[in-house]
Each structure stands twice: as C-alpha cells, then as structure tokens.
Amino acid sequence: MTPADYEFLRKLLKDRSGLDLSADKQYLIESRLLPLARRAGLPGLPELVQKLKSGTDALTAEVVEAMTTNETFFLRDKVPFDHLRQTILPDLLHTRANRRSLRIWCAASSTGQEPYSIAMCLKELGSTLAGWRIEILATDLSQAVLEKSRAGIFSQFEVQRGLPIQLLVKNFTQTGELWQLNADIRAMVQHRQLNLLQDFSHLGVFDIIFCRNVLIYFDQNTKVNIFERLSRMLEPDGVLALGAAESVVGITNTFKPYPERRGLYRPNIAPVIRVAAPTLVPQTMRAVAAAR
Numbered sequence: 001m002t003p004a005d006y007e008f009l010r011k012l013l014k015d016r017s018g019l020d021l022s023a024d025k026q027y028l029i030e031s032r033l034l035p036l037a038r039r040a041g042l043p044g045l046p047e048l049v050q051k052l053k054s055g056t057d058a059l060t061a062e063v064v065e066a067m068t069t070n071e072t073f074f075l076r077d078k079v080p081f082d083h084l085r086q087t088i089l090p091d092l093l094h095t096r097a098n099r100r101s102l103r104i105w106c107a108a109s110s111t112g113q114e115p116y117s118i119a120m121c122l123k124e125l126g127s128t129l130a131g132w133r134i135e136i137l138a139t140d141l142s143q144a145v146l147e148k149s150r151a152g153i154f155s156q157f158e159v160q161r162g163l164p165i166q167l168l169v170k171n172f173t174q175t176g177e178l179w180q181l182n183a184d185i186r187a188m189v190q191h192r193q194l195n196l197l198q199d200f201s202h203l204g205v206f207d208i209i210f211c212r213n214v215l216i217y218f219d220q221n222t223k224v225n226i227f228e229r230l231s232r233m234l235e236p237d238g239v240l241a242l243g244a245a246e247s248v249v250g251i252t253n254t255f256k257p258y259p260e261r262r263g264l265y266r267p268n269i270a271p272v273i274r275v276a277a278p279t280l281v282p283q284t285m286r287a288v289a290a291a292r
Ligand SMILES: C[S@@+](CC[C@H](N)C(=O)[O-])C[C@H]1O[C@@H](n2cnc3c(N)ncnc32)[C@H](O)[C@@H]1O
Pocket: 016, 017, 018, 068, 069, 070, 071, 072, 073, 076, 107, 108, 109, 110, 111, 114, 139, 140, 141, 142, 145, 194, 195, 196, 197, 211, 212, 213, 214, 243
C-alpha cells in the first residue's frame, strides 16, 4: 500500500466513523481489509482503494464496519452496573415515581451484551417496576453487530465472560452449543442503526446514557462535539456512563464526575442555557435532517 492509499483510507475512516488512526497503523488496515478485498475479488489494497474512489457505497460501508472494534461482554467492568443497581436506578425510580417511565440509551451497543446487561439489572428489580414504561434503546454504526444483538444468541464463550451463572440460568435458553436470551429480555431492548458523528437529537431526552468504549477511538475535537451533543440528550439529573479508560476530564466541562461513582457523569449545563453545538454531519445530511 502506498502512503497515498493509506492516507485515503485513513481519511475515509475518520470521515465515516470517527476512527482516528495514527500514521503507524498500516498493519491494522492490512490485516482487516486484505481479507475483505479478496472476498470482493480484488488482488490487494491498491485495487480496493481504486474501487472505493469510484464511489461504491456498499463497499465503503463494509470497509468501515471491518475497521470497527466490537469487543464487548456482559456486565463489562462490573462497577457501573453495581452503581446502576445500588444507587442510580433506586434514585431515578424515586424521582420519576410520578411519571413512571425511564429512558436508557446504549450509544455504541455492539453485539448487545451491554444493553441486555442493563435489561437484566432492571428485571432484577422485580415488581418495583410494575406499571413502569421502560425503554432501552441500543444503537450502533454497524448493521452486522445490530443483527447479532437482535437475535440475542451467544456462544458458550460469550456467556462465560462476565455473566454470573444465576443470570445465565434465569435469562437464557440453551440450544446445543448456543444460548439465546429469553424473549422477555430481548423485548426490553429496541435496536436502531446510528452513527454518533451524525445528528441524534431526534432520539429525545434520556435518563441514562451508556456511551462506553467508543469515544476512545476518536480525536479530541470529535469527542468534544459528541460530549456537547450528549449533554443535551440527558435529563439534568441523568447519568452518563463511560468506559473504564475514558473520562471527560480535560476534554469538556459539559459533564462533571458523579461523586464517588467511577465512570459515571452528570450533565454540567442547566437545560435553559444549553445551546446547539455544530454537528459533524456533512452539510447535505444536515439539510436532510432539517427537512425531516
Ligand atoms: C468496543 S465496542 C463497545 C461496545 C460496548 N459499548 C462496550 O463497552 O462493551 C465499540 C462499538 O462502537 C461502534 N462504533 C464505532 N464507531 C461508531 C460511530 N461513529 N457511531 C456509532 N457506533 C460506533 C462499533 O461498531 C462497536 O460496536
């Protein structure tokens, strides 16, 4: 691959998904895109770049998907889910007692382990939630991971990572080597394709947003922009959960750390003074969004 080909792919990935590859990641591109090129009947990456330049949307989407990292597992990092069960949900159930509804968004949900972990935590609350309207929205850039998430079918290896045996027995049905989440848990999660670089204000306001282990792949400006837009999607007493290696500190003041709750944040801006931040959506897409 020539430096010009690498630069073309680097820019395409940054523009389409936010992925910010440094100059030394040629091996990563080669290991992920060479098999894709071969499957498309192309001898190598220079030919793939040529084909992408001629503007095939389906191939571009495949390239973007192939470069995303979909690593996830049930109850990942454990601590945010402990906080969710022990304080966040009890507090929200108290403050929302009149309206009896909760909206939760998993903003880079991958193959579903994260939104379904949330659903299982909620189910553990039992009759406390009787009569409540609970919405868990799972979104991701990749259609492939959303398909898998919708099916709710996981391998032995996947259910062994992070999931206590009691939750496995209670919420899954074994079919041969695979485990399928029971219909009640699957029904708690809605799926939708969504690119975080694009406008997401149409989703409405949430009580809890999980946006974990995705911003880590983006550059500083993209993170700032997404944090600003996320802050306008949360109730003033809502909670943002980030990944263990992620933080808002030194990036944005639109969120502040939730006291003594590592990985959790609260919006820092009162709703009345929230102002629109520019989205990263290209002009043409913004016009489409505005016309909706
Ligand atoms: C490493 S996984 C994290 C999954 C889960 N949140 C967790 O922490 O276990 C990152 C996910 O972000 C998705 N992703 C990458 N870029 C995205 C973008 N621009 N918009 C939405 N999702 C994106 C990927 O497809 C992938 O499924």
